[in-house]
Amino acid sequence: VALQQTVFEERHLRFISSLGKGNFGSVELCRYDPLGDNTGELVAVKKLQPNEKSTLEDFKKEVKILSIFECEYIVKYKGICYSTGRLSMSLVMEYLPHGNLIGYLNTYQHINTRRMLLFASQICKGMEYLQSLRYVHRDLAARNILVASESLVKIADFGLTKVIPFDKDYYRVMQPGESPIFWYAPESINESRFSHKSDVWSFGVVLHELFSYCNTNYNPKRLCMQEIGHNVHNPSVSMHLENILKSNWRLPAPSNSFTYPYTNILYTYDNFLQCWAYNFEERPCFSSLGKQIETIMQEERDNLKG
Numbered sequence: 001v002a003l004q005q006t007v008f009e010e011r012h013l014r015f016i017s018s019l020g021k022g023n024f025g026s027v028e029l030c031r032y033d034p035l036g037d038n039t040g041e042l043v044a045v046k047k048l049q050p051n052e053k054s055t056l057e058d059f060k061k062e063v064k065i066l067s068i069f070e071c072e073y074i075v076k077y078k079g080i081c082y083s084t085g086r087l088s089m090s091l092v093m094e095y096l097p098h099g100n101l102i103g104y105l106n107t108y109q110h111i112n113t114r115r116m117l118l119f120a121s122q123i124c125k126g127m128e129y130l131q132s133l134r135y136v137h138r139d140l141a142a143r144n145i146l147v148a149s150e151s152l153v154k155i156a157d158f159g160l161t162k163v164i165p166f167d168k169d170y171y172r173v174m175q176p177g178e179s180p181i182f183w184y185a186p187e188s189i190n191e192s193r194f195s196h197k198s199d200v201w202s203f204g205v206v207l208h209e210l211f212s213y214c215n216t217n218y219n220p221k222r223l224c225m226q227e228i229g230h231n232v233h234n235p236s237v238s239m240h241l242e243n244i245l246k247s248n249w250r251l252p253a254p255s256n257s258f259t260y261p262y263t264n265i266l267y268t269y270d271n272f273l274q275c276w277a278y279n280f281e282e283r284p285c286f287s288s289l290g291k292q293i294e295t296i297m298q299e300e301r302d303n304l305k306g
């Protein structure tokens with residue numbers, strides 16, 4: 001399908017700074033300034049770095065996926081930029097000045113449970129939207145959540161996103177690259193099997209990051225490695241991780257989390273735990289998770305008034 005592509009001319013894209021490295025490339029802050037008077041808009045430009053893992057074909061798929069999404073909880077696609085000469089292209093997206101959730105929560109440590117629950121419900125709604133189009137994100141993590149404002153977050157980085165075939169309810173990848181296994185469900189670690197239910201597991205890990213203020217001392221990788229023992233080295237880390245998950249170890253309840261007088265954090269911790277059922281069939285779906293979060297939010301509001 002020939003999508004209506006908004007094309008940005010490379011000569012008007014002014015580099016300002018590098019924002020970070022993603023799955024398939026780096027993202028830069030640029031100003032698209034065709035008038036040349038600095039009145040142009042700021043945009044985030046994802047440049048493909050073709051290497052053995054990421055190809056132009058994969059990048060074109062990422063562009064196509066993002067270009068069809070229309071959801072307030074997903075980072076907005078703006079268009080593409082063909083680089084003259086080099087056989088490459090860039091993906092132009094809206095620029096969110098507050099950055100990703102990790103940076104935001106490390107800066108504003110005072111955000112209360114109500115706001116965390118609001119962010120959680122927005123990520124959940126974004127994932128419900130993704131699921132309605134049969135896409136699995138495969139890299140849901142706080143580092144891939146952008147903060148649009150103090151009351152709006154958006155899902156980003158669709159470099160690993162796949163569409164579930166019509167005749168199955170999962171996607172199996174062949175070459176698991178350097179995968180974020182500490183956010184992976186057991187069946188993803190074991191059989192490279194990805195589904196909406198494996199995204200639900202990762203959502204549980206995002207809840208844990210959120211309620212831990214993305215504190216690097218309590219990040220999923222560090223907590224898992226503590227449990228596994230630091231003296232273990234690749235590639236058996238995934239084997240050890242699979243073993244502790246099978247013996248029912250899970251990320252511990254966020255200890256330093258802000259225990260708001262009304263919301264018992266452990267109560268929301270139960271939400272995390274449901275997402276981490278070993279058997280993917282026992283995990284809740286995003287729509288029921290969304291309803292549970294809304295219920296806790298409503299109780300918050302009632303309690304606050306009470």
Ligand SMILES: C[C@H](Nc1nc(-c2c[nH]c3ncc(Cl)cc23)ncc1F)C(=O)NCC(F)(F)F
Pocket residue numbers: 019020021022023025026027044075093094095096097098099100143144145146155156157
């Ligand atoms: C590789 C890029 N890394 C980073 N991006 C930004 C960023 C700020 N503001 C932004 N506005 C639009 C976009 Cl697409 C990114 C940023 N900040 C820190 C980063 F390390 C990225 O895409 N990360 C995934 C996600 F977008 F979810 F954070």
